[in-house]
Amino acid sequence: MDRRTFLSYNAAVAAIPVVGSALTTFGETATAATRPEPIDFTSNLPASGGFPDRWICGSPSCMDNTDPPVHVHWYNAHTAILRQNKAYSFEAPFAPLYFGNDRVLLLDEGFTQLRNDWDLRGIVDECIEDWCARNGRDPDRLELLVAFSHLHADHYAAVNQFADRPNTRYMGLTHEEMVGFWGMTNFPEERVTLDLGGRDILIWGSPGHVVSEFAYYDSYTQILYTGDMFYRGRCYITYWEPWYDSMKRLIDFVDTHPVTHVMGCHVEISKDDEDYPYGLTYQPNEAPVQMTVQQLREAFAYAQTITEPGIYFTGTVFLCNQTRSTTTIDTNPYRYA
Amino acid sequence: MSQASTQNINPTFAGNGDLDLGYNPVGARNTDSAVPLHPKESVKHDYNTAGPAAGKLAFRWTYGSNVAAKNRDPRVQVVQYNEDTFVLRQNVCVHWEAPFTYLLFGNKGALLIDSGATANAQHYPLRDTVDKIIARWGQARERSKVPLTVALTSGEDVAQNQGLVQFAGRPDTTIVPTPFDVMKQYYGFRKSWPSRRSAIDLGDRVIEVIPTPGTHKDGVTFYDPYCQILFTGDFLYPGKINISNDRDYIVSLKTLKAFATDRSPKWILGGHVEMMFVPGKYYPRFANHKPYERILQMEPALIDEALQYAREVQGKDMMLIRPDFALFNGVSPDQRTQVWPEGVPKINPPHPF
Numbered sequence: 001m002d003r004r005t006f007l008s009y010n011a012a013v014a015a016i017p018v019v020g021s022a023l024t025t026f027g028e029t030a031t032a033a034t035r036p037e038p039i040d041f042t043s044n045l046p047a048s049g050g051f052p053d054r055w056i057c058g059s060p061s062c063m064d065n066t067d068p069p070v071h072v073h074w075y076n077a078h079t080a081i082l083r084q085n086k087a088y089s090f091e092a093p094f095a096p097l098y099f100g101n102d103r104v105l106l107l108d109e110g111f112t113q114l115r116n117d118w119d120l121r122g123i124v125d126e127c128i129e130d131w132c133a134r135n136g137r138d139p140d141r142l143e144l145l146v147a148f149s150h151l152h153a154d155h156y157a158a159v160n161q162f163a164d165r166p167n168t169r170y171m172g173l174t175h176e177e178m179v180g181f182w183g184m185t186n187f188p189e190e191r192v193t194l195d196l197g198g199r200d201i202l203i204w205g206s207p208g209h210v211v212s213e214f215a216y217y218d219s220y221t222q223i224l225y226t227g228d229m230f231y232r233g234r235c236y237i238t239y240w241e242p243w244y245d246s247m248k249r250l251i252d253f254v255d256t257h258p259v260t261h262v263m264g265c266h267v268e269i270s271k272d273d274e275d276y277p278y279g280l281t282y283q284p285n286e287a288p289v290q291m292t293v294q295q296l297r298e299a300f301a302y303a304q305t306i307t308e309p310g311i312y313f314t315g316t317v318f319l320c321n322q323t324r325s326t327t328t329i330d331t332n333p334y335r336y337a
Numbered sequence: 338m339s340q341a342s343t344q345n346i347n348p349t350f351a352g353n354g355d356l357d358l359g360y361n362p363v364g365a366r367n368t369d370s371a372v373p374l375h376p377k378e379s380v381k382h383d384y385n386t387a388g389p390a391a392g393k394l395a396f397r398w399t400y401g402s403n404v405a406a407k408n409r410d411p412r413v414q415v416v417q418y419n420e421d422t423f424v425l426r427q428n429v430c431v432h433w434e435a436p437f438t439y440l441l442f443g444n445k446g447a448l449l450i451d452s453g454a455t456a457n458a459q460h461y462p463l464r465d466t467v468d469k470i471i472a473r474w475g476q477a478r479e480r481s482k483v484p485l486t487v488a489l490t491s492g493e494d495v496a497q498n499q500g501l502v503q504f505a506g507r508p509d510t511t512i513v514p515t516p517f518d519v520m521k522q523y524y525g526f527r528k529s530w531p532s533r534r535s536a537i538d539l540g541d542r543v544i545e546v547i548p549t550p551g552t553h554k555d556g557v558t559f560y561d562p563y564c565q566i567l568f569t570g571d572f573l574y575p576g577k578i579n580i581s582n583d584r585d586y587i588v589s590l591k592t593l594k595a596f597a598t599d600r601s602p603k604w605i606l607g608g609h610v611e612m613m614f615v616p617g618k619y620y621p622r623f624a625n626h627k628p629y630e631r632i633l634q635m636e637p638a639l640i641d642e643a644l645q646y647a648r649e650v651q652g653k654d655m656m657l658i659r660p661d662f663a664l665f666n667g668v669s670p671d672q673r674t675q676v677w678p679e680g681v682p683k684i685n686p687p688h689p690f
Contacts, residue, residue, distance in 0.1 A: 279623030
């Protein structure tokens with residue numbers, strides 16, 4: 001008997017004085033009574049949902065920014081997407097929160113460490129409480145999995161905020177721990193299934209931006225989450241061949257699975273395909289975070305023509321092939337002859 | 338002594354002082370205030386000095402914060418160099434360029450060099466701050482009218498010309514025109530650009546205007562003979578210097594070198610700080626948190642160094658790191674290099690986050 005069952009068992013004894021049954025039965029009855037019908041995550045797919053027309057995207061003066069530190073958008077009733085405010089960090093990563101009957105998956109975190117800088121943990125807790133209230137669940141029973149797409153600080157820095165959270169498991173900060181967290185033995189080819197309780201998340205390796213990176217596919221919304229390996233902005237490709245193989249794996253996946261949206265971790269490009277330089281804290285005309293499967297295919301087709309390091313624009317994203325430590329897209333606007 | 342009265346005992350201008358306060362607290366008597374008790378006429382300051390006028394930049398510049406949205410530093414930091422010279426800095430969390438703006442006073446008027454990177458007066462109340470400084474300075478010197486000239490080190494530089502709109506319509510104010518041709522006409526350069534110099538007379542303090550194109554085609558450097566300071570803007574500053582025309586840049590550096598040999602300035606004050614306090618390291622563009630900045634002031638010997646290394650990058654698309662600045666010629670302002678200058682210690686500064 002775990003602590004949770006023990007507590008509800010006592011409550012049941014106090015509330016329902018039934019004579020002649022074994023005490024354990026009370027516990028189970030009580031538990032069954034408080035547990036609502038499981039949510040069906042497998043029919044009428046893909047689950048409908050929507051992205052906001054405009055995410056919060058910083059402000060001309062950072063210290064005059066009045067937006068919340070993170071924009072919480074409910075894609076649908078069982079899926080939230082978090083996006084950090086650019087005035088809290090220029091990285092402004094996105095972080096999906098997938099709810100299942102038994103557990104919740106937080107994919108990536110904002111770029112923050114201290115809860116008094118801004119409280120990601122509190123916001124995630126709030127989302128979980130909201131969802132539980134709407135669906136008649138007990139937030140304490142829901143396990144939280146804190147995972148991230150890859151091993152960069154703007155995706156994992158907040159993990160310590162969850163260190164003392166009950167009923168929570170989080171990914172370790174080494175390649176071995178990350179791969180082990182999903183029980184993979186053959187990274188990156190192996191595809192594993194995470195069951196959130198009726199809601200399957202498919203996970204496989206997607207290296208290229210860094211060595212330790214994963215792609216996540218949610219079978220309920222059918223969103224393919226590609227992390228920093230493919231996003232609406234500058235895909236910094238550190239290792240070309242692993243990246244190309246990962247793209248091929250994504251293409252093979254979309255050939256065989258229905259995908260509604262391809263979604264990355266950042267947006268660094270405007271609606272007019274203008275590059276927002278690295279570090280910018282105000283992106284008033286930024287492109288949407290979600291991309292279509294067609295855009296992914298086009299990028300792959302473009303990538304097949306690339307043979308040299310350099311910066312290439314596929315029509316959707318910039319492929320920065322091994323240029324991270326050398327140069328960028330923008331130029332000195334004041335040059336004259 | 339009560340808490341309230343302790344806050345009011347400093348009757349003088351202090352760096353970072355509250356400009357809303359008067360010179361003297363209400364009811365103060367027998368202070369050593371700069372304001373004469375029974376003024377008869379306005380004070381005429383003697384700007385003739387043997388050597389540079391005394392002054393100091395004793396305060397640490399505000400440097401933004403890790404979470405820019407939560408920064409509560411002053412939007413314009415005011416540091417008084419001496420009685421007639423003020424250095425203003427824009428808050429790093431209002432604009433990452435965090436430009437420096439200089440306010441100089443003479444017997445006939447004041448000069449504001451540069452105007453900051455933000456037009457919105459709510460975010461960056463430059464005009465308001467300048468008005469208050471001028472009002473208090475006028476109070477001390479018994480002048481009700483202090484004509485103001487606003488001049489830019491470069492009219493095209495959006496990190497320095499944005500605050501200009503705040504001064505539109507200000508009484509007793511002359512704004513040096515920003516379009517290149519009109520600016521040349523204003524200073525009387527016409528055909529003599531960039532070989533001749535011009536001047537702005539503040540009344541016994543004549544600020545010299547030296548054409549220094551190179552980082553901006555309309556770049557000028559100001560020289561204050563009273564404090565013996567060169568105000569170089571984007572042309573030479575402890576940061577990432579984006580050379581826009583390397584030929585002009587070298588010619589202007591030679592001009593500046595000849596000028597410096599002649600006048601031996603005490604300091605060079607640029608428009609920004611981007612270097613860290615360890616040699617050769619700098620903050621990236623758009624950074625809102627720069628706790629380990631290098632100091633603003635540069636020794637005149639840096640002109641020679643800049644000239645030497647500008648010659649090295651001339652005609653090449655490359656960047657070059659020096660301990661106190663970095664030169665970018667024909668490359669992206671975010672260019673990186675693996676080349677580290679020889680003989681310069683490579684120190685990793687502490688990482689705030």
